[in-house]
Amino acid sequence: MKIKLKLFGASRDFSNQDFIEFNIKKPISIKEFKNLILEFIEKNFKGNENYKKIVKGSAFCSEDDRIISDNYKITKDQRIGIIPPIGGG
Amino acid sequence: MLHTKILDSAIEKIEIAKAEKFISSSKFGASIFFIGTVRDFNENKKVTGITYDSHDALVIKSFEEIYNEADKKLNIKEKAVYIEHIKGYVKLGEISIIIAVGCKHRDQAYVLSRYIIEEIKKRTPIWKKEHYENETTEWLKGKSLVNEKN
Numbered sequence: 714m715k716i717k718l719k720l721f722g723a724s725r726d727f728s729n730q731d732f733i734e735f736n737i738k739k740p741i742s743i744k745e746f747k748n749l750i751l752e753f754i755e756k757n758f759k760g761n762e763n764y765k766k767i768v769k770g771s772a773f774c775s776e777d778d779r780i781i782s783d784n785y786k787i788t789k790d791q792r793i794g795i796i797p798p799i800g801g802g
Numbered sequence: 803m804l805h806t807k808i809l810d811s812a813i814e815k816i817e818i819a820k821a822e823k824f825i826s827s828s829k830f831g832a833s834i835f836f837i838g839t840v841r842d843f844n845e846n847k848k849v850t851g852i853t854y855d856s857h858d859a860l861v862i863k864s865f866e867e868i869y870n871e872a873d874k875k876l877n878i879k880e881k882a883v884y885i886e887h888i889k890g891y892v893k894l895g896e897i898s899i900i901i902a903v904g905c906k907h908r909d910q911a912y913v914l915s916r917y918i919i920e921e922i923k924k925r926t927p928i929w930k931k932e933h934y935e936n937e938t939t940e941w942l943k944g945k946s947l948v949n950e951k952n
Contacts, residue, residue, distance in 0.1 A: 800944030
């Protein structure tokens, strides 16, 4: 199963593309997915604390553009958006 | 009556005249224009421009929610609201957001305009990356939406 993590705001620094793909063997919750992203940061950015802080402070949104909770289960190929702390206007 | 749009700065700019035309009506005795522009200094650093990033669908959704809430929370039924926000790179002094409101009375217009910009700051998924004179850049720290929705 593939999860395409669409990057926004400060999380765009995590990749040269505007997304990161994760291959998952079984359904996972957003809470578990967040840990996978933290592992990705650990592996690719030597555990960059600022990046980890961004992930921990981020909300997530589903393919149909709804903010989803930590308990939301990803059960199929899906595009998930990471919503770091916001500050426009 | 509501108009919302996210504009790509590489393609178009926010035009005040369009907002003026949209909210213009003999029903409304008061109009307020809030215009946000890129400021020259932030935290003692000389800013040359800002790149705005946006989750377009969620941004438009939040503009609509804020507009609809004004009915219930502020009890302002008759109104015209025009909201546009830029995405992409914006130079110093250029417009990043416009909120134009037309209401029957001035107190309603002031309250509504202030309400919209404050709510956008709190919950609309837009991000800013500042560009500085020494050619460095930095994403600005913002407000987390985690506790709001979970």
